[in-house]
Every structure is written in structure tokens, then in C-alpha cells.
Amino acid sequence: MQAWQVHENGEPSEVMRLQEVDRPTPGDGQILLTVRAANINFPDALLCRGQYQVRPPLPFTPGVEICGETEDGRRVIANPVLPFGGFAEYAVADAAAVLPAPDALDDAEALHIGYQTGWFGLHRRAGLEAGEALLVHAAAGGVGSAAVQLGKAAGATVIGVVGGAGKAAVARELGCDVVIDRHAQDVVAAVKEATGGRGVDVVYDPVGGDAYTQSTKVVAFEGRIVVVGFAGGSIPSPALNHALVKNYSILGLHWGLYNTKNPKLVQHCHEQLTALAARGAIKPLVSERVPLRGAAAAVQRVADGVTTGRVAVVPGNGASA
Incomplete structure (x- = not known):
């Protein structure tokens, strides 16, 4: 072969x-x-x-x-x-x-991986609720695009951060309510403007580096930052005193561990995703x-x-x- x-x-x-x-x-x-x-x-x-x-x-x-x-x-x-x-x-x-x-x-x-990761990150780890604001970094990529669709399916307002006009167009087609081009806009200022200064309830971050730093500046009171990966190449060292002062949570997600620690949850997630796909909520x-x-x-x-x-x-x- x-x-x-x-x-x-x-x-x-x-x-x-x-x-x-x-x-x-x-x-x-x-x-x-x-x-x-x-x-x-x-x-x-x-x-x-x-x-x-x-x-x-x-x-x-x-x-x-x-x-x-x-x-x-x-x-x-x-x-x-x-x-x-x-x-x-x-x-x-x-x-x-x-x-x-x-x-x-x-x-x-x-x-499979992208959507399972998104489902576990948004629902199992962050407890995303309808009406909340969700910020997705790299929203036009494989992992980010899944989070965008899952966030919309959950009834959240989705803000997508992308790099470039072409990716911004893709993020809009995916359903982002607000799209921020980090090459042309100040991400922190744009998120604050979009949320009336309140910030976002959940951040989905597969990038790390500068994206994580931006997340800490726009996460709302009792918000949750879900750390999914470090595609940007830089692993941040969070200042935990900042998390304490602003009262937000930093949540790690390693989807692969569920296969060994709790495979029944993987099956349950698959059933949920299959149902969402059947009704056209995600594709x-x-x-x-x-x-x-x-x-x-x-x-x-x-x-x-x-x-x-x-x-x-x-x-x-x-x-x-």
C-alpha cells in the first residue's frame, strides 16, 4: 500500500x-x-x-x-x-x-477531534450558557471554526478573532456575530467595544502567546478562559494574581485524556454532535x-x-x- x-x-x-x-x-x-x-x-x-x-x-x-x-x-x-x-x-x-x-x-x-475538543471545552469545562458572550481565537481555523459553530448552536454571541481579510470573510460565513481582524484592529479595544466594556464570559484559545494575554484583558467577571493549545508557538506563563483580582478561571483541556479517563463521555459527546449535525446546526x-x-x-x-x-x-x- x-x-x-x-x-x-x-x-x-x-x-x-x-x-x-x-x-x-x-x-x-x-x-x-x-x-x-x-x-x-x-x-x-x-x-x-x-x-x-x-x-x-x-x-x-x-x-x-x-x-x-x-x-x-x-x-x-x-x-x-x-x-x-x-x-x-x-x-x-x-x-x-x-x-x-x-x-x-x-x-x-x-x-471528531475538532468538534469533540470544542464540545468538551465549551460545555464540559466552561459550562457555556445561552446568552453568554464567547470569544474564539483563530476562528477561521479547523479548531476555531468548530468552536464558532458549537457556540452559536448553544445560543451564545460569538466574537471571532482572525488574521487577515480572507479569514475574516470565512469567520462571518461560519456565523460569528462579530469578527475582529487582529492584523488591522486592536483586539482588546474591539472586544470591549463589542461588549459595551463588559468583556466576554468564555474565551476559547487554541493559540496561546499574545492571544492569551489579550484574553486576560477582556474576560468578564467570573469568566472562563479555556486553554486548548499553543498553535502560536509560545506557551504563556499566567500571572495568577491577575486571575485572583479579576475573578476569572483558567481551564485546561486535553481532549485525549477523556478517551482513557472517561470514554463514556466521549460516546455521549459523539451522540450530541451527531444530533447537531443531523439537524444542520453544525457542519x-x-x-x-x-x-x-x-x-x-x-x-x-x-x-x-x-x-x-x-x-x-x-x-x-x-x-x-
């Missing part, structure tokens, strides 16, 4: 190689899946760079999220077990963690569907922050996606 292999750590476009390799053999409790579509996530770039919390042995195939097909014909979504990741024709996954793909979504849209924005040969360049684009929504790798001719 064809699979992308990483033999040494570095930038995805430099270290990913498309090769002919043996089809993987599932271990105990695992199943073999035909890859119908593989969503590109920022952790795929971190894996290539050797900067992710999981470091598979070299060589490995990246690709942490797929829509696949079981040998008995079921369409499912799964997180492949490394080193047999999703940027390949076949992948391996733990049978117990495989979930049915939502009928309302096609292969490239089949939601992933797929900005690119690239063939398998284009995976390395696409992972690099996601790593460089120049994409919007979701970028999906579709092995074969892409007809199934």
Missing part, C-alpha cells in the same frame, strides 16, 4: 515521504481500516517535528484522525494507533474507540480535499497557519468523499 513515512524529525514538507509499505497488521483489540478521508490536525505537524507529547518510533505514518471503513463495510471515525497513522491507504485503530460516522456528513466532514467547513500525494504539502500549510477550516486528505480518486 501507499503511505507517508517520517524517517527523521523536521518540517512536514521536508521529512514526509510517500512510499510503498506493507499493509499494517492489527494487534489484539485492534482493527484494520480502509482510509476514506484523513483530516489534517496541527498535532500532525508537531509529530513530524518531534514536538508532540507522543513520540512514535521512526519511521511512522502521521495522521491522527480518519473516516474509515471496516472490513465488514461499516463507515466509522477513528484515531489511528501510531505508527500506522491515517495518511495512508490503510490504518489501524483500537476497536473499542471506533465511532459510527454521522450519516449527515460526508467522509471529509465526519467530525465542518472543508476548505481543501487533497489526494494522498498532496498530504505533505497540505500538512505544511496547516502548520504554517495559512489554511481555513478543515483540510482533508482523500486517498484514491476522492469519489467517496
